[in-house]
Amino acid sequence: xxxxxxxxxxxxxxxxxxxxxxxxxxxxxxxxxxxxxxxxxxxxxxxxxxxxxxxxxxxxxxxxxxxxxxxxxxxxxxxxxxxxxxxxxxxxxxxxxxxxxxxxxxxxxxxxxxxxxxxxxxxxxxxxxxxxxxxxxxxxxxxxxx
Amino acid sequence: xxxxxxxxxxxxxxxxxxxxxxxxxxxxxxxxxxxxxxxxxxxxxxxxxxxxxxxxxxxxxxxxxxxxxxxxxxxxxxxxxxxxxxxxxxxxxxxxxxxxxxxxxxxxxxxxxxxxxxxxxxxxxxxxxxxxxxxxxxxxxxxxxxxxxxxxxxxxxxxxxxxxxxxxxxxxxxxxxxxxxxxxxxxxxxxxxxxxxxxxxxxxxxxxxxxxxxxxxxxxxxxxxxxxxxxxxxxxxxxxxxxxxxxxxxxxxxxxxxxxxxxxxxxxxxxxxxxxxxxxxxxxxxxxxxxxxxxxxxxxxxxxxxxxxxxxxxxxxxxxxxxxxxxxxxxxxxxxxxxxxxxxxxxxxxxxxxxxxxxxxxxxxxxxxxxxxxxxxxxxxxxxxxxxxxxxxxxxxxxxxxxxxxxxxxxxxxxxxxxxxxxxxxxxxxxxxxxxxxxxxxxxxxxxxxxxxxxxxxxxxxxxxxxxxxxxxxxxxxxxxxxxxxxxxxxxxxxxxxxxxxxxxxxxxxxxxxxxxxxxxxxxxxxxxxxxxxxxxxxxxxx
Numbered sequence: 001x002x003x004x005x006x007x008x009x010x011x012x013x014x015x016x017x018x019x020x021x022x023x024x025x026x027x028x029x030x031x032x033x034x035x036x037x038x039x040x041x042x043x044x045x046x047x048x049x050x051x052x053x054x055x056x057x058x059x060x061x062x063x064x065x066x067x068x069x070x071x072x073x074x075x076x077x078x079x080x081x082x083x084x085x086x087x088x089x090x091x092x093x094x095x096x097x098x099x100x101x102x103x104x105x106x107x108x109x110x111x112x113x114x115x116x117x118x119x120x121x122x123x124x125x126x127x128x129x130x131x132x133x134x135x136x137x138x139x140x141x142x143x144x145x146x
Numbered sequence: 147x148x149x150x151x152x153x154x155x156x157x158x159x160x161x162x163x164x165x166x167x168x169x170x171x172x173x174x175x176x177x178x179x180x181x182x183x184x185x186x187x188x189x190x191x192x193x194x195x196x197x198x199x200x201x202x203x204x205x206x207x208x209x210x211x212x213x214x215x216x217x218x219x220x221x222x223x224x225x226x227x228x229x230x231x232x233x234x235x236x237x238x239x240x241x242x243x244x245x246x247x248x249x250x251x252x253x254x255x256x257x258x259x260x261x262x263x264x265x266x267x268x269x270x271x272x273x274x275x276x277x278x279x280x281x282x283x284x285x286x287x288x289x290x291x292x293x294x295x296x297x298x299x300x301x302x303x304x305x306x307x308x309x310x311x312x313x314x315x316x317x318x319x320x321x322x323x324x325x326x327x328x329x330x331x332x333x334x335x336x337x338x339x340x341x342x343x344x345x346x347x348x349x350x351x352x353x354x355x356x357x358x359x360x361x362x363x364x365x366x367x368x369x370x371x372x373x374x375x376x377x378x379x380x381x382x383x384x385x386x387x388x389x390x391x392x393x394x395x396x397x398x399x400x401x402x403x404x405x406x407x408x409x410x411x412x413x414x415x416x417x418x419x420x421x422x423x424x425x426x427x428x429x430x431x432x433x434x435x436x437x438x439x440x441x442x443x444x445x446x447x448x449x450x451x452x453x454x455x456x457x458x459x460x461x462x463x464x465x466x467x468x469x470x471x472x473x474x475x476x477x478x479x480x481x482x483x484x485x486x487x488x489x490x491x492x493x494x495x496x497x498x499x500x501x502x503x504x505x506x507x508x509x510x511x512x513x514x515x516x517x518x519x520x521x522x523x524x525x526x527x528x529x530x531x532x533x534x535x536x537x538x539x540x541x542x543x544x545x546x547x548x549x550x551x552x553x554x555x556x557x558x559x560x561x562x563x564x565x566x567x568x569x570x571x572x573x574x575x576x577x578x579x580x581x582x583x584x585x586x587x588x589x590x591x592x593x594x595x596x597x598x599x600x601x602x603x604x605x606x607x608x609x610x611x612x613x614x615x616x617x618x619x620x621x622x623x624x625x626x627x628x629x630x631x632x633x634x635x636x637x638x639x640x641x642x643x644x645x646x647x648x649x650x651x652x653x654x655x656x657x658x659x660x661x662x663x664x665x666x667x668x669x670x671x672x673x674x675x676x677x678x679x680x681x682x683x684x685x686x687x688x689x
Contacts, residue, residue, distance in 0.1 A: 044524055044531055046299055055272075056192040072295055072317045072534050077524040079534040083541055086450075116199060118207065121540040121547065126203040126250065126258070127195050128223045128271040 045078070047071035055131045062141025066101065069130045069138065073122075074100050083121055100142050108143030112136075165201035168217045170243050170264035171683060178219065181240035185222050185266075188232035193272070196220030204250065204267045206259040206634065208548035209602070210612050210689050216259040216634050218245065221267035227345070227353065227391045233268065234351045234389070237667040243680065244268040245669050246389050248290035248322025253315055253537065254550050255326070256634035261671035262683050268389065270319075277392060278368070281306040284397045285342065285368050290321045290390060294532035307400040307518075309486075309530040311335050316532025321393055325383045327631055329586055329593055331528045333398060333486060335436025336588045338383050340396040343368040346388035349663025353391075356382070368394025384631070386669035386677075387655075387662055401486040404529065405496055406514040409503065410477025414441075416506075417479060417567060417585065418560030421592065423502050424483075425558040428587050432495050435484050435528065436588045442467070442476045443582035443597075447539035449474070452580075460578040484528045489517075545601035550611065552596040552618045554627040558587050563594070569621055570596055577614040593630055612689050619643065635689025641674020 048067035051060050058065065066074070073080035076099065085098030096102050100111075115135055118124040130138065169178055185194045195203075196219065204221050205213040222244075224230045237244050245265040250258025258267055274291035279300065286297065294316040301308050311330035313323050324337035334340055343357040354360070356378045359367035371379070382388050411420055420439065427433045446455065455470055456462040462470075471478065485495045500511050516522075516529060524533040540547050556566045563585060574581050574596065582597040596618070600611045615636065622628065623643040632640045644651055652674065659666070659677050666677025676684045 044298075044302075044522060044526075044533075046302065047295065049299075056190075072293070077533075077535070079538050082535065082538060116203065121537070123207045123253075123257070124203040124205075126221065126269065126271075127200060128193075128221070128250075128269045129203075131192070 045071065045075035047075070056133055058131065058133045058137065060134070060137070062137035062139075063101075065130075065134045066138045066141055069125075069134060070100075080122060103142070103144070105145040106142050107145045108136075108139035110145075111139040111142045115139075165198050165205060165214065165217055167196070167198075167201070168214070168219055168264045170219060170241075170262070170266075171680060173241065173264070177240060178242075181236060181242045181266075182220065184236040184240065185233060188236060189222060189224050189229050193223040193225070194220065195223070204258045204269075206257045208254055208257065208550065209259070210548070210550060210600070210608055210615070210633065210635060213259070215263070215687050215689070216256065216261065217263050218258075218260050218267045219264045221258075221269045223269040223272050225272045227347065230268075230270075230347050230389055230391060231351045231353065234347055234349065234667070237266075238349075238351070238665050241665060241667070241679070242266055243667050243670050245672075246270065246386075248319035248325070249293060249317075250322075251315060251318035252322065252326060253318075254633065255631060259634060261634045261637055261669070261687070262680060263687055265670065270389075270391075273391065276300055278394075279304070279306065279308075281308055281399075283369060284308060284399050285394050286397055287343075287368055287392060287394050288320060289392050290319055292320050293318065294320055294323075298530070298532050308397045309400045310397060310532070311337060311340070312527055312530055312532040313337070314527070314536035315534060317534045317537075320395060321390060324393075324395065325385075325390060327384055329436060329588060330530075331436050331438045331586070332484075332530055333434035333436075334396065335586070338380065341379055341383070341393050342371050342396060343394040344379055344382055344390050345392045346382055346390050348388050349665065349668045354388075381658075384673050386672035386675055387659060389668065398486070398530075400518060401488075402518055403489040403492055404484055404486045404516045405492045406516070406528070407481075407483040407485075407496060407499060408512040408514065409481045409507070409509060410475075411479040411481055411507070412477050414478045414567070414571075415564065418564045419506050420479065420481060421558055421563045421585065421587070422560045423506065424481075424587055425590070427499060427502060428558075428589065432498050433483060433485065435486070436586050437481075437483060438528075438584060438586045439479050439481055440584040441582060442471055442474075442478055442480070443580060444539075444584060445476055445480060446470065446474065447542045447582075448535070451544050452542050453544060461575060461580050482528065483511075539597065539599065543599045543601045545603040547599060548602050549597050549599045550615065550633055551631075552598060552615060553629050553631060554594050554622045555630045556585075556592045556594050556627055558590055558592050563592060565625065566594055566622070566627060569625065570594075570618055573617050573621055574598075574614060577610055577617070579610065579614055615689070633689065635687075637671060638674045638685055638688065 048064035050068050081098045085095045088097040112135055115125045182194055182196055200220060201218055204218045206216055222233055224233050243265040245260030246268040247258045249271050250269060270290040272291055273289035275289045276292055278287035294312050297320055298310055311332040311334040313328045313330050324341050328337050329335055330337060343359045345355050347353055357367060357373055358364040358370050382390050424437055456466055485492045522529050522531045524535055556562050571581050584595050585592040598611050600607045619639055628643055629640050655675050659675055666679030670677055670680040
């Protein structure tokens with residue numbers, strides 16, 4: 001069982017209060033019963049691997065592409081997830097809406113636009129970060145709000 | 147059901163694509179089109195990116211001022227050494243200046259944007275192969291496009307007993323960060339020191355290997371840190387003397403255990419005795435890591451936005467800082483020491499460290515053990531877990547928030563650290579800006595990073611930050627301190643501070659530059675090094 005420092009717990013608590021544990025992975029994570037503190041942060045997320053091949057004509061799924069190209073920030077515990085949780089909770093939504101894959105109000109056009117034009121702390125993504133073909137699949141995967 | 151309007155409104159959206167084409171000096175539109183066409187032939191049409199939207203994407207999103215000050219004409223993304231050589235040939239032929247980035251995530255220092263407007267970004271993000279990964283001798287050989295997360299995930303997937311050293315921004319490139327003298331927080335935290343054996347394309351298109359790799363098929367290319375004869379590896383760091391296409395990086399064997407010792411240090415001035423306590427332990431090898439000591443604001447930026455704690459413009463007053471520290475149970479500084487290795491040795495080291503601190507503070511240090519196989523999470527930077535979460539501080543000021551670091555290198559003694567802190571703290575306060583400092587003891591020196599956060603939507607705030615930055619540079623230089631790294635807009639200014647014998651070092655480097663890259667096509671102006679071909683651009687496009 002991992003012991004956690006109080007400094008860490010304070011930070012973890014703040015992040016959890018901010019709804020950081022977006023994917024409800026607490027059941028998979030080691031419980032922090034010893035200290036009676038808040039649940040620990042989610043474990044580090046492994047992204048889907050990139051397939052070999054021409055990224056300009058990708059054969060990967062939107063889900064895997066989202067995981068690999070956007071996952072640094074948009075999986076559980078990621079920076080983008082943390083910030084969006086704050087925004088969603090302020091709108092009265094549950095913390096799980098911090099994960100883009102859980103959202104049902106995003107449109108493909110909106111996803112494309114934010115990826116290319118940026119939004120708040122989100123930087124504009126170059127066509128090396130994510131190609132047009134990859135973004136099209138990612139946008140279709142996330143864009144459930146049509 | 148949420149309305150789409152709640153998430154897709156215009157508020158906080160990025161700017162519309164508006165980065166019009168800026169041509170490199172003395173290049174005609176027709177000449178540019180010809181160069182682009184040639185590049186398309188070399189790397190494929192899809193990997194030459196020259197729309198307004200592309201130029202926007204390669205701009206500095208944290209630019210202190212208009213992004214157009216450092217606008218790229220476009221970007222080209224080769225996938226192999228041969229393609230890089232072809233790009234360099236074309237650039238020479240057409241006199242097209244290139245600006246090389248690994249993954250282009252140098253946030254706070256210019257992101258992917260070029261020093262000289264009109265340069266074409268040479269984006270090596272597609273060169274993302276991990277060529278070797280050796281757990282026995284603890285090293286890897288990687289291409290510039292390999293991100294911290296890519297390498298981390300590969301190590302985890304193969305369950306290799308290796309631990310990385312990662313910086314605050316885990317989104318970036320392992321090599322790019324090391325080549326730009328980035329820092330991490332493990333015993334391998336001085337990243338440029340881990341580089342060993344590089345492959346480099348020169349401005350002429352020639353391909354060289356440094357170190358023992360200069361012998362074809364040498365077996366120790368990435369193990370022995372010197373050449374036979376003069377050693378060139380570091381010449382290609384913070385440099386425009388070549389394009390690093392792959393390099394060896396040493397990796398730390400995963401320790402059996404690690405012990406974290408935590409302590410809140412109450413007062414700003416306490417940093418003096420903290421440094422005098424830690425430096426001897428670092429030099430004696432009791433502590434091996436690069437020791438990161440952030441001030442309270444480093445913890446606070448993760449907890450919310452500035453307006454949640456202080457909703458008025460100007461610096462947070464000292465009385466409110468005192469209140470906040472009390473409310474959030476924070477010291478002015480957070481000391482988080484980590485020892486790595488055998489458990490018995492770690493316990494013994496901990497006793498030495500605790501005894502040293504006990505002389506100054508009664509509060510016991512909190513001990514947190516990690517043992518091989520224990521889970522880690524995204525906040526475990528000192529256990530080599532890459533994350534972009536520290537970038538969340540970008541949200542602190544709100545609006546179009548950005549940051550820059552003023553980062554002088556300071557001798558690791560209380561005298562120098564207190565002098566530097568008191569001077570920069572006063573200058574920062576005089577500009578009515580929040581003081582957010584950290585000291586990282588990397589050896590006999592500290593990297594003193596002062597984060598300056600600003601909202602790019604507020605021109606007056608940007609102006610203040612620029613004036614503040616100028617004042618900090620001038621003051622540090624007057625006291626014999628230099629920045630270890632800086633933003634595009636100050637590269638010339640910092641280079642000017644290295645003034646021994648009327649800038650002899652710049653004369654030497656520019657002589658080498660002109661010899662290796664006669665047309666000056668590789669990253670003109672990087673770190674204040676200007677080739678003859680673009681010497682007239684020195685001092686232009688400053689922040």
